[in-house]
Amino acid sequence: MDTSSSMATRPFSGGNGEAVATVAVQPVGDVLDPVQARSLAVRAAVVSARRQLLEAVESIRIDAGQTVGYHMAEDLDAAENVRMLLQNSRLSLPLANPEDKPDMMGSVTASISLYGQLAEHMLPSTIQFLSGIPPKLAGASQPVEEEQDPMALGMTPGAGYSGVVIDARGLDIEPALCPVVFDAGGVGVYGPFMVSRTLAVSQGVAAYSRTDEWVVVRSRVGESPLVVKAVSKARPTDPVISANDARLARAVLSRPGIGDKGRVVIVLDDAGTTEADSESAAVTAEAEPFVSTDLEE
Numbered sequence: 001m002d003t004s005s006s007m008a009t010r011p012f013s014g015g016n017g018e019a020v021a022t023v024a025v026q027p028v029g030d031v032l033d034p035v036q037a038r039s040l041a042v043r044a045a046v047v048s049a050r051r052q053l054l055e056a057v058e059s060i061r062i063d064a065g066q067t068v069g070y071h072m073a074e075d076l077d078a079a080e081n082v083r084m085l086l087q088n089s090r091l092s093l094p095l096a097n098p099e100d101k102p103d104m105m106g107s108v109t110a111s112i113s114l115y116g117q118l119a120e121h122m123l124p125s126t127i128q129f130l131s132g133i134p135p136k137l138a139g140a141s142q143p144v145e146e147e148q149d150p151m152a153l154g155m156t157p158g159a160g161y162s163g164v165v166i167d168a169r170g171l172d173i174e175p176a177l178c179p180v181v182f183d184a185g186g187v188g189v190y191g192p193f194m195v196s197r198t199l200a201v202s203q204g205v206a207a208y209s210r211t212d213e214w215v216v217v218r219s220r221v222g223e224s225p226l227v228v229k230a231v232s233k234a235r236p237t238d239p240v241i242s243a244n245d246a247r248l249a250r251a252v253l254s255r256p257g258i259g260d261k262g263r264v265v266i267v268l269d270d271a272g273t274t275e276a277d278s279e280s281a282a283v284t285a286e287a288e289p290f291v292s293t294d295l296e297e
Contacts, residue, residue, distance in 0.1 A: 017114040017204055019060070021052040025094055025105040041105060042093060049110035054086050060114070060122070061176040064235035068122050068177075081121040086112060119177070119201040127178060129197040137234055140186030161252045163221025163263030164190070168230040168239040173268055175208045176237035181264075183246035186234065190249070194259045206264040221263050226252050239266065 025045045028037050058069030072079035094106025112118060166181055178200065180191035192205055199205075207220045217225075228249060230239035241249065253259030 017207075018111050019053060019056045019114060020109060020111040021049045021056060022107050022109045023049040023052065024107045027105065038105070042108060045108040046091060046093075046110070049091075049108045050086055050089060053089055053110045053112065054083065057082065057086065057112070057114075057118075057122075061174055061237050062123065063127075063176050063178045063180070064237045066124075071122065071124050075124070078121045078124075082118065085118050085121070086110075114177070115202055115204060119204075123177060123197065123200060127192055127197070129192050129195060129200060131193045134188030134193055135180055135191065136188070137182060137186035159255075161224055161226040161255075161258070163225040163258060163265070164249050164252055165217060165221055165225045165227040166230055166239050166241065166264070166266045167227060168233070168266050169269045171230055171233045171239060173230070173233055173239055173266065174236045175266075175268065178205050179266065180234075180238045181230075181249070181266075182234045182238055182240045184231070184240060184243045189241065189246045190253055190259060190264055194253065195262050196260075199260075199262050203262055205262060206266050207262075209265050209267050210270045217265050217267070220265050225263070225265070 023045045025041050028040045028044070058067065058072065060068045062068060062071060068082070072082060089110045089112040092109040092111075094108065114122070178192045181189045183189050190206075192200065195205055207217075209217045226248060228241050228245035231242055232240045234240050253264075257263070
């Protein structure tokens with residue numbers, strides 16, 4: 001049976017933490033009863049959508065070193081629970097088409113939140129949440145920071161900001177359930193070590209957004225976040241920020257209700273965005289009311 005399909009999966013896009021798979025309903029042959037034929041076609045699309053949803057979830061990175069699929073292979077109980085949840089994922093079914101034309105049979109969409117029950121089984125128990133100990137890359141050293149008088153900034157470091165946005169566009173950063181933001185010296189600035197497992201399960205360590213979703217960004221980090229530009233990536237999932245930006249980011253994240261509440265967004269490129277497009281988008285973003293920083297180069 002041909003169930004050619006299209007799949008859309010942007011698990012972290014918009015901060016909504018959903019995985020989505022959409023499959024076109026294809027007609028079945030050798031079934032004379034049109035009602036039965038449609039029922040079989042929709043059922044086949046549902047099976048295909050949920051299979052693709054499983055593949056999408058398995059491909060999600062937990063961190064730079066492992067995927068959900070790898071964790072499921074190591075933990076059979078977790079794998080069974082993940083599959084059970086996906087078998088009961090939300091479905092959006094096509095409306096009945098009186099004419100049942102092959103090109104008008106609609107599509108089936110299967111979706112599931114990456115938070116809550118699913119996250120409980122996707123996150124390994126070995127992750128050290130809320131340890132307070134920032135990870136260090138091999139050869140990490142604290143870089144010498146340029147001295148800046150806090151009074152010259154017109155404010156106490158960290159005060160007045162409602163969260164932190166890491167602009168990682170142009171770096172091909174891969175979303176992950178437990179990303180780490182590093183400073184230029186290879187020391188962690190933010191990551192699972194700052195938040196509880198309960199928070200990671202309920203809303204994720206960090207939210208991800210695309211260049212055109214600033215309204216959604218504000219829903220996670222508030223109206224006046226500190227926005228810093230990532231200068232490189234330490235690992236596929238982990239952006240690196242400059243020493244001075246890291247200093248101010250640590251001050252913001254250490255304030256009650258900021259770092260411990262996961263008020264962090266990592267901004268990624270839209271699918272298909274080129275590096276030149278990213279630079280152009282960054283210029284546009286700086287014109288946004290909140291996309292600015294008190295530290296200017």
